[in-house]
Amino acid sequence: xxxxxxxxxxxxxxxxxxxxPVEVTRAAIEAFAGQFxxxxxxxxxxxxxxxxxxxxxxxxxxxxxxxxxxxxxxxPIAGGLVGTGGRIExxxxxxxxxxxxxxxxxxxxxxxxxRRERGVVEIRVTTSNQRGETVQRLTAKIxxxxxx
Amino acid sequence: xxxxxxxxxxxxxxxxxxxxPVEVTRAAIEAFAGQFxxxxxxxxxxxxxxxxxxxxxxxxxxxxxxxxxxxxxxxPIAGGLVGTGGRIExxxxxxxxxxxxxxxxxxxxxxxxxRRERGVVEIRVTTSNQRGETVQRLTAKIxxxxxx
Numbered sequence: 689x690x691x692x693x694x695x696x697x698x699x700x701x702x703x704x705x706x707x708x709p710v711e712v713t714r715a716a717i718e719a720f721a722g723q724f725x726x727x728x729x730x731x732x733x734x735x736x737x738x739x740x741x742x743x744x745x746x747x748x749x750x751x752x753x754x755x756x757x758x759x760x761x762x763x764p765i766a767g768g769l770v771g772t773g774g775r776i777e778x779x780x781x782x783x784x785x786x787x788x789x790x791x792x793x794x795x796x797x798x799x800x801x802x803r804r805e806r807g808v809v810e811i812r813v814t815t816s817n818q819r820g821e822t823v824q825r826l827t828a829k830i831x832x833x834x835x836x
Numbered sequence: 837x838x839x840x841x842x843x844x845x846x847x848x849x850x851x852x853x854x855x856x857p858v859e860v861t862r863a864a865i866e867a868f869a870g871q872f873x874x875x876x877x878x879x880x881x882x883x884x885x886x887x888x889x890x891x892x893x894x895x896x897x898x899x900x901x902x903x904x905x906x907x908x909x910x911x912p913i914a915g916g917l918v919g920t921g922g923r924i925e926x927x928x929x930x931x932x933x934x935x936x937x938x939x940x941x942x943x944x945x946x947x948x949x950x951r952r953e954r955g956v957v958e959i960r961v962t963t964s965n966q967r968g969e970t971v972q973r974l975t976a977k978i979x980x981x982x983x984x
Contacts, residue, residue: 720901723905724902724904724905725901725904725905725908726905726908727908727916727917728916729916739915739916740915740916740918740979747901747904748919749897749900749901749904752897752900753868753871753872753873753895753897753901754872756872756873756895756897757871757872757873757874760873760874760875767887767888768875768876768877768887768888769875770888771896771926772925772926773923773924773925773926773973774923774924775921775922775923775924776921776922776923776924777920777921778919778920778921825921831888
């Protein structure tokens, strides 16, 4: 919450934030899947060949978590990034060795009617790989706070 | 993909799946946050007291990942749980020591128009804590496959 952090008054539609790349290793894919999404097409290269994907891919929730990591690196919202929810779409598999980039754009800023010191910012977050292909789209609502 | 797994023909609106509880330890909250959501209110008990939350809470993406884990334990969809996306809403913070339960209900089953061997199942997934409070709502679309 330093002075360089963005408060509700500082946020406007069209502002963009970018971060990455982060490399998604096979070991990281397997570690995440082992904890949170233990399905053969995430856990094991050989088993993945017999699956829908035909090769090992990351859990969509892993992509979402890495997207969050990149957002924390590039979107300096005062009070932190606190999401209330959103829409997520996985458009393409993430594969071992992929390098992910995130671009977030503010698409809405609304002050709260009931609490003047608060607002909600809507962001559209596109996660793409090293070939420029979109792997995930997320539209999320996050809290924003007015200057004290 | 044993015969007890559910194919497109086996799935119907109103079917429910339940799993849990899984305990969310403080160590797990900090480990997830360190990797994917390194914000003070997730990482550190003392720093969290000065935050919006007033106490340490789990990343929403951690709740989402644990929800996925529980879904893999209870929803025996043939071919695995492959989501194309959905809507997520975090209704209440998850705190150290909380024990999460998941209940999923099928709210839609649609065969693909272009590929008869495939369909899309819509599920509503409610994640709740040990007090019966909803902490996350997710509505997701997942692929389903007809019997060969």
